[in-house]
Amino acid sequence: MPIDKDSSAASMDMSTDVLDGSTTMHRLHDHPNGPVSSSPATSQAISNNVAGKDPSDNTPTGQVHDGRAVYFESIEERVVESTKAYPQTSAVSSADMAALQCYRAFELPSRSIKACYIDNFFRYCYPWLPVVEPIWLRETPTQKPSILLLQAVLLAGSRVTTPNDINASVELYARCKALFFSNYEQNPVIRIITCLLMRWWNPAGPDRVCMDSSHFWISTGVSIAVAIGLHEDSAAHAKDASYRRRLWWSAVVSNQLVAVTSSC
Amino acid sequence: MPLLTPRDFTRETQNRAASSIAYFSISRIFADVGKSYRRKQMTMTKIEQLKNNLYTWVRELPQELRLFHPQIDHGPNSYNFESRQIHVIYFVVLILLLRPSTSSSSTSAGSLLAASFVAALYEEFLIRGEIDHLGPAVHKFYLMTAGITLLSVRRNPLLASEVSKDFRVIIKALKQFSERYPSAMGTIRTLEQLEASQVQSPESSQYLLQLQPEARALFREFGPELCRLWHLLEVSPSTHDQLTDPDRRVATQRMDHPLGSSNMASTMPLAFQSNQGGTADGFVCSGEIYDPTIATVADDLDFFGPYSWSELPNATAWVLKDTPFDIGGDHTLS
Numbered sequence: 001m002p003i004d005k006d007s008s009a010a011s012m013d014m015s016t017d018v019l020d021g022s023t024t025m026h027r028l029h030d031h032p033n034g035p036v037s038s039s040p041a042t043s044q045a046i047s048n049n050v051a052g053k054d055p056s057d058n059t060p061t062g063q064v065h066d067g068r069a070v071y072f073e074s075i076e077e078r079v080v081e082s083t084k085a086y087p088q089t090s091a092v093s094s095a096d097m098a099a100l101q102c103y104r105a106f107e108l109p110s111r112s113i114k115a116c117y118i119d120n121f122f123r124y125c126y127p128w129l130p131v132v133e134p135i136w137l138r139e140t141p142t143q144k145p146s147i148l149l150l151q152a153v154l155l156a157g158s159r160v161t162t163p164n165d166i167n168a169s170v171e172l173y174a175r176c177k178a179l180f181f182s183n184y185e186q187n188p189v190i191r192i193i194t195c196l197l198m199r200w201w202n203p204a205g206p207d208r209v210c211m212d213s214s215h216f217w218i219s220t221g222v223s224i225a226v227a228i229g230l231h232e233d234s235a236a237h238a239k240d241a242s243y244r245r246r247l248w249w250s251a252v253v254s255n256q257l258v259a260v261t262s263s264c
Numbered sequence: 265m266p267l268l269t270p271r272d273f274t275r276e277t278q279n280r281a282a283s284s285i286a287y288f289s290i291s292r293i294f295a296d297v298g299k300s301y302r303r304k305q306m307t308m309t310k311i312e313q314l315k316n317n318l319y320t321w322v323r324e325l326p327q328e329l330r331l332f333h334p335q336i337d338h339g340p341n342s343y344n345f346e347s348r349q350i351h352v353i354y355f356v357v358l359i360l361l362l363r364p365s366t367s368s369s370s371t372s373a374g375s376l377l378a379a380s381f382v383a384a385l386y387e388e389f390l391i392r393g394e395i396d397h398l399g400p401a402v403h404k405f406y407l408m409t410a411g412i413t414l415l416s417v418r419r420n421p422l423l424a425s426e427v428s429k430d431f432r433v434i435i436k437a438l439k440q441f442s443e444r445y446p447s448a449m450g451t452i453r454t455l456e457q458l459e460a461s462q463v464q465s466p467e468s469s470q471y472l473l474q475l476q477p478e479a480r481a482l483f484r485e486f487g488p489e490l491c492r493l494w495h496l497l498e499v500s501p502s503t504h505d506q507l508t509d510p511d512r513r514v515a516t517q518r519m520d521h522p523l524g525s526s527n528m529a530s531t532m533p534l535a536f537q538s539n540q541g542g543t544a545d546g547f548v549c550s551g552e553i554y555d556p557t558i559a560t561v562a563d564d565l566d567f568f569g570p571y572s573w574s575e576l577p578n579a580t581a582w583v584l585k586d587t588p589f590d591i592g593g594d595h596t597l598s
Contacts, residue, residue, distance in 0.1 A: 124397045127283040127346050134276055162396045164444050202401040205447030214400060233265045242272040246284075248265050253291045260298030261405035 096182035103178040106147055109154065109168070117157030124160040125200065129254070131193050131247050148185035151175045152197040159200040173201050173212070188228045192247060195221025196254055205262070215258045218251070225251050282326045283346040290353045293317050297360050301582040314361055315482065322354060322485050336487045345394055348385045355381045356406045359413050360583075362479050371416040373496045374479040376427075380493035381486070382410035383430035386437040395440045404448040407438050409583055411455045415462060426492040 108114055118137060132153060137145050155172040180194055198217035204210035230248050273281040297314060300306040329347045332340050355378040362374030389395050411434040414427050442448035488494035
């Protein structure tokens with residue numbers, strides 16, 4: 001769905017992105033191929049931050065600031081204009097889209113299997129990774145859940161479901177990986193959550209170097225978290241402070257556990 | 265970044281907040297232990313600090329997450345899957361903290377007792393079909409740590425029977441775990457190799473170091489119903505003589521009172537006592553276990569180890585430290 005420039009321009013205030021979707025997604029740059037395309041799912045994720053409503057009702061798309069708009073804050077003002085210094089090359093290429101179709105990245109299991117995996121995720125995975133709100137996975141007339149987030153939750157849920165359907169998990173992992181590296185999902189918070197959820201895949205132990213291991217994914221997630229300033233607990237992020245704390249500590253603890261037990 | 269509190273959870277997930285917070289706390293303690301050992305930064309002061317943190321953690325657990333009823337003689341609490349998973353981490357930390365401080369061919373009674381508790385918890389997971397529902401694959405590390413400790417005294421004739429049962433539980437849990445996480449097969453192979461190496465081990469490896477008074481406090485919240493080796497806490501002097509290395513034997517301070525007795529406080533070493541006040545036991549009980557400034561980005565990201573294949577350290581090296589299976593390296597604490 002094309003983004004209305006006029007309406008999005010009014011929301012391009014990085015200090016108050018209440019009505020914005022992902023701040024990285026909605027920046028319109030002079031890109032050789034035109035405006036940065038956004039995934040249909042996240043572009044429909046309109047913030048529901050109506051006064052009095054539980055902030056958790058917001059999808060993570062509207063909750064975290066990208067605080068890295070400038071190189072040197074002392075030289076240039078931290079405004080959205082500074083993000084246009086050079087084109088942002090994060091569009092999904094036609095080749096990536098073809099690959100995603102090949103991986104069936106947008107397909108979901110049957111309703112009953114999907115419900116089972118999600119239920120098991122919240123029953124067995126959530127206490128150790130309290131970073132996904134149930135409402136973010138629900139489809140409403142105004143909002144579709146992020147396909148990357150949904151596939152990652154299904155992957156984690158599949159890993160704690162009996163009987164063990166390893167083929168289903170293999171397919172879900174492949175979809176998550178393809179979606180992640182295609183930049184289809186550009187919201188950094190969802191990408192961090194996905195990295196943490198990939199812990200439940202972990203095909204190799206510390207005796208092997210593996211690019212699909214939990215260590216690889218958690219390291220990637222922590223890198224993104226630091227890049228968006230998740231480790232900072234400043235007044236500018238007071239609105240989202242609780243969720244930021246949960247996400248940061250989940251990343252930290254996951255990283256430390258994997259580091260200690262995997263010798264990496 | 266401030267620590268998590270229940271207020272950081274939403275209405276819909278508020279009932280899971282306690283488990284998450286307890287899990288994060290004990291995981292941080294575990295990570296602190298592992299990091300200190302791996303960087304050769306574990307000191308006696310650090311060990312005492314970690315023991316104090318552990319004691320605070322287990323004493324401040326919410327009622328629904330405790331393993332045993334507050335009145336220990338009432339036995340275990342109702343089965344709670346999440347509670348047992350976080351207690352696995354607690355006992356694994358005990359295994360690591362209570363082992364000998366210097367290289368020794370003996371095993372610590374406290375470590376062995378904690379390993380037996382780990383086996384008991386996994387036995388419960390097995391019988392309830394919950395191995396498949398466990399958290400991420402880090403559980404193979406917990407099983408390996410407990411298995412190594414149990415193996416170290418398997419040749420002790422007074423302990424062989426119970427230890428063997430516990431060890432079989434560890435292997436069974438690993439085998440079932442490996443059906444979902446094949447990397448656990450590497451852990452099974454490691455334990456089997458260690459078991460085979462025991463045939464050539466000297467007889468002194470079967471001895472136990474006595475349980476120190478301050479270590480007993482760390483088992484205070486538990487009772488005898490779960491653990492096969494609970495009797496190690498109540499060993500008689502004659503049995504003690506048979507269990508311990510005759511060259512390292514010291515006078516045993518016989519426990520004439522149950523663990524819940526206030527007499528415990530008088531045996532608490534100064535390292536466990538706080539000048540800031542606290543409970544009648546002299547422990548500092550507060551919600552803040554960690555100094556928030558510890559949680560710095562540099563500190564956490566420092567876990568990114570070397571990327572060269574030749575530099576990848578042996579995963580089990582620091583776990584084997586100060587066990588009868590440790591065959592090299594600097595064993596002394598700084």
